Amino acid sequence: FDSNSINKYPFPSEQIPRLSVADPETYRLIKESKPVIITDTNLVGSAAKWDLNYLHENLGKGLFYVYTSNTNKFKYYNSNRAEQCKSFVNPTERHHVTFPQFLQMLKRCSCTDEKVYLQQILNDTVGTNIVDDFLQFNWDWVNKCKAAFGWGQLSSNLLLIGLEGNITPVHYDEQENFFAQISGYKRCILFSPDQFDCLYPHPVAHPCDRQSQVDLSNPDYKRFPKFRNVRPTEAIVGPGDVLYIPMYWWHQIESLLSRGLPPVTVSVNFWYKGSALPDKIEYPLTPQQRVSVMRNVEKMLAAALDDPDKVGGLLRSIVEGRYT
Numbered sequence: 618f619d620s621n622s623i624n625k626y627p628f629p630s631e632q633i634p635r636l637s638v639a640d641p642e643t644y645r646l647i648k649e650s651k652p653v654i655i656t657d658t659n660l661v662g663s664a665a666k667w668d669l670n671y672l673h674e675n676l677g678k679g680l681f682y683v684y685t686s687n688t689n690k691f692k693y694y695n696s697n698r699a700e701q702c703k704s705f706v707n708p709t710e711r712h713h714v715t716f717p718q719f720l721q722m723l724k725r726c727s728c729t730d731e732k733v734y735l736q737q738i739l740n741d742t743v744g745t746n747i748v749d750d751f752l753q754f755n756w757d758w759v760n761k762c763k764a765a766f767g768w769g770q771l772s773s774n775l776l777l778i779g780l781e782g783n784i785t786p787v788h789y790d791e792q793e794n795f796f797a798q799i800s801g802y803k804r805c806i807l808f809s810p811d812q813f814d815c816l817y818p819h820p821v822a823h824p825c826d827r828q829s830q831v832d833l834s835n836p837d838y839k840r841f842p843k844f845r846n847v848r849p850t851e852a853i854v855g856p857g858d859v860l861y862i863p864m865y866w867w868h869q870i871e872s873l874l875s876r877g878l879p880p881v882t883v884s885v886n887f888w889y890k891g892s893a894l895p896d897k898i899e900y901p902l903t904p905q906q907r908v909s910v911m912r913n914v915e916k917m918l919a920a921a922l923d924d925p926d927k928v929g930g931l932l933r934s935i936v937e938g939r940y941t
């Protein structure tokens with residue numbers, strides 16, 4: 618990757634540890650829900666050949682979700698909620714196209730400043746060669762991890778094909794994630810769940826639930842003063858690396874400029890449902906549990922008031938002059 622393509626952000630960063638699949642420390646970190654880059658897993662080694670030509674030949678005739686953006690940011694939004702919310706402006710456009718059409722869109726990007734990002738759950742419409750490659754993922758290792766950490770079922774594998782420069786802005790997911798990098802390089806900037814107060818997520822009922830309101834490239838310190846206190850940990854993942862993104866950990870993922878061609882990055886993620894609640898809740902609550910409680914309060918109040926826009930007013934009445 619081209620090291621001077623690294624965006625400068627107004628905060629110092631720690632480095633995410635980079636450990637071997639054979640190192641016991643790797644599993645200690647995962648057990649503690651801490652991020653770690655795991656090398657030599659061969660988790661998606663069979664996908665090392667997934668370049669655009671091979672994918673064009675073998676992905677099949679199915680349709681793929683491809684997002685376009687007039688900026689380089691691909692902020693996720695819930696399209697059903699977006700339709701309900703008249704004032705909401707979609708940050709990206711979603712298209713349902715064939716792979717050849719995606720390749721055409723990619724080509725057009727070189728002469729417009731539009732960016733594209735294919736984000737498609739791997740399903741049974743793919744060709745037999747892709748199915749074979751998928752079956753040759755290192756399921757033995759990843760299933761052992763799932764069992765060892767008590768994770769729930771694998772909910773999906775998302776195929777991500779992005780253009781260099783693409784950014785998935787900072788957000789958290791409610792699933793455990795083994796993020797496998799296949800080609801190209803991605804900068805992964807992570808923030809622990811206890812930094813919730815610094816990252817000001819949209820309201821739970823908003824189309825951009827779980828997404829931070831803070832634009833890392835242009836933070837609005839008046840609206841989001843605590844953003845000054847963020848302490849990220851980051852790393853650059855390359856082909857063969859697997860990044861463990863623990864559930865509720867905030868992350869921003871940036872596709873880096875690569876000197877060579879093609880200017881695309883390819884990744885596959887493995888989203889797992891979280892582990893079951895412990896029989897006995899220990900106190901103090903973990904940061905993840907605190908986020909989950911806040912989410913449930915917002916959901917309950919939005920339902921009780923039958924209007925998400927009234928939640929802020931009621932919470933202020935509860936807090937101001939009483940819990941401050």
Ligand SMILES: CCC[C@@H](CC(=O)O)C(=O)C(=O)O
Pocket residue numbers: 736775777784785790794796868870871884886
């Ligand atoms: C839609 C998912 C995008 C991905 C980040 C990226 O590779 O751009 C991510 O956020 C995740 O795997 O959780």
Ligand SMILES: [Zn+2]
Pocket residue numbers: 788789790868
């Ligand atoms: Zn994510």
